[in-house]
Amino acid sequence: MIGRISHIWRAAALAVLPFLAAPGAFAQTAAQPMVGAPTPWGMGLQASGGPIKDAISDFNTLVFWIIVGITIFVGLLLAWVLWRYSAARNPTPSQTSHNTALEIAWTVIPVLILIVIAVPSFRLIYYQDRARDAEFTVTVTGHQWYWNYRLPDHGNFAFDSRPVYEEDLRPGQLRNLEVDEPLVIPVGATVRVLTQGVDVIHSFFVPSLGVQKYTIPGRTLETWMRADRPGTYYGQCNQICGVNHWFMPIQIRAVPREEFEAWVASARTRFAHTIPGNEAPALAEGAADTIRIAAARE
Template sequence: MPALARAEEGTLVGQPTPWHIGLQPSVSPVSDQMHNFHNLLLWIITLITIFVLILLVYVLVRFRASANPVPSKTSHNTLIEVVWTVVPILILIVIAVPSFKLLYYADKAPDAKLTIKAIGHQWYWSYEYPDNGNFTFDANIVQTADLKPGQPRLLTADNVVVVPVNTDVRVLVTAADVIHSWAMPAFAVKKDGVPGRLNETWFRAEREGTYYGQCSELCGQLHGYMPIEVKVVSQEAYAKWVEEAKKKYASVDGSSPRLADASLAQ
């Protein structure tokens, strides 16, 4: 992969930085491939732009009025017409092949070990963990006055999605009211949540840390205040968090985990 595609140790990842140009550093295999595809397109469009510029300059100089007092009346040229038809087709094929591969690769997890359901609301996110205790919680924005040192404004949530590192995570995205979009730039994930529909995406975070995203579908007055915060931790830390989350958050059916445990004990 290109040297700029993968985040280096010690660099700030998972959130935008001042004066940053380009994509956020990659921490997932899908993001790696998307960066490579982006770089491929950049080279192709740069070469096309330079070629068109050269043609324009050549035509301006070669066929200016002073150099051609009697303009050419050529109506067609078979070779040129074949070239300008075949070459764009070949360019589109070069773009289409890796594009389709990337679309299929990013669509569904090959062998997901963890499933999380993200539900968009006006204007916050709800999350369900059906594989680990079947609990659910809401994630709202932390107001500017309540931010702690190091927490980015407009990106910090009061409850954080926690996932283990180097684990294929399936994300099921839907919405309760209008269309929302669950987007995480560092993972190269952006999936719309549509009411009445369940969309699927996945990621594998290969570096521990905290990553930030936002709702990326205009969904109303507070669209810009729907942060997404994902914390990637070790397998051991994740197992510990799950046990704490079972006690802290409600179960998906709305009952209290503590009350459910007490009834089972009886």
């Protein structure tokens, strides 16, 4: 009987183990190329496509287990209090108050828990904030309601990225996430991302790459991203930026370096009118300062 019970517990543990793993762990083993997008009935975070999302997933797991521990402790404590201090077992309630040891404990323990959360939280914030040894820069400009991407290190060409309407979707394309001109980056490259806004505040948000940065008019903000796996990574503006807010999906394709170089050569031809010196319209407001900032930080 004992052997049978142990086998049952072992089987149950193996069945539950996948749900206790880091969010997206099994999605990461899916067939290539990776697709970083929401899934029907998905639970937890999206699968990770790069180091920033790995760090976010680790921090999420840490906080999750802290919450689980607190919930179990409070639940057991509440059950014990209901049992121990019911009217039947404790007809004459104690009038004791100001228990010094208890008051110190319920002050110090929460402070220690917050410190355990705060230290990796600040590390993660600083990790996301600045690119180290970036290979190139992408300037992201938010408009109502589309994105503009500029690659100052590859000829300074720029292009707009707008959604594909539902009636124009091809088989396999994702509704409200596909765009006509996705941003292409090479796999394994550290890409500095400089964000700016033209009209209102937008938010450049790609969950599977761990990228989240506001685009604020009159300011240039910095973050970075790196896709360690080839594939397509989707995102959206998650800042309510007006009536056509949903028109701002993000699509990033991570491809081998040779394919990226071929895309750059093609894009420089297709978007030649945006390159200064080719009788192009002026750069978006603040773009020149953005490029100088990127060069200064190299």
